[in-house]
Amino acid sequence: MxxxxxxxxxxxxxxxxxxxxxxxxxxxxxxRAAYSSMDQSEVNALNSSIPSSVQVYTQNSTIVVDGNAVIPVEMGPMNAPSMYSFEIYGIINPHLIIMKNSQVTFVGINVDTDLSHNFVITEQAPPYGPMIGMGGMMGGSSMTTMPFLPPVNHGSFAYYNTTYTFSTAGTFWYICEYPQHAQNGMYGQITVQ
Ligand SMILES: [Cu+2]
CATH class of the missing domain: 1.20.5 (Single alpha-helices involved in coiled-coils or other helix-helix interfaces)
Incomplete structure (x- = not known):
């Protein structure tokens, strides 16, 4: 018994x-909504066609956005010093300076061959704890959402478009919500002015 x-x-x-x-x-x-996928040539095309509203200052690691734009964000670039990185137009974790009322569509593309990532915008400044993303998942601190995108699969790159209109001046941050990624440096600053 x-x-x-x-x-x-x-x-x-x-x-x-x-x-x-x-x-x-x-x-x-x-x-969350499902992601789509693109191939290497589509990734290259997005990276090489910089919108006229975007200025890239590689030496200052700064990108200025003045007006509406579609901007590719590579997640987990394999050439970066750290696997916990974003890359936009060849710059690792650039400082984005965005003119007020610009509507920006970020095309988050996972180029990592190993890890899942996402890209969301938050008001929360670093340093980040390992579970920073839980805030967003519980309907908390993140201003945008993106599913975790899987690593590259046989030349197929998972991507997800997230559009945000920066109507408020101030300091914001973009981060990867995957546990421990932002904590390990996967984030960058946004200045809206
Ligand atoms: Cu990540």
Whole structure:
């Protein structure tokens, strides 16, 4: 009889864990619009056609956006010193200076061969803890959302467009919400003026 009771307890725990994982994991990793994918030539085309509203100052690691623009954001570039990096027009984690009321579509593209990433905008300044992304997932601090995009798969790059109109002047940040990534340096500053 004791054996049966033990078995029942183990089964009950298993049911609770499995049920909880079906509720918690989608909240953490899914529940957002699906991503699309593009190939290397499409990535190259986006990177090489800089909009007229965008000025790239490589020496200052700064990109100025004055007006509406579509901007590709590479996530996890393999040539970067750290795997926890963004790259925009050849600059790692650039400082974005955005003129007020510009509407910017960020095309988040995961170019990493190993890790999942996303790109969201937040008012929260660094330093970041390992679970900074949980704030956004719980409907908290992030101003935009993006699903976690999987690594490159046989030449197919997962991407997701997120559009934001910067109507408020101030200092903002872009981060990767994947646990520990922002903490390890996967973020950059946005100045809206
Ligand atoms: Cu990341």
């Amino acid at each position: 004791d054996r049966v009771k033990k078995l029942l307890v183990v089964l009950a725990i298993a049911v609770v864990v499995v049920t909880a994982s079906f509720i918690v994991l989608p909240a953490f990793y899914g529940n």
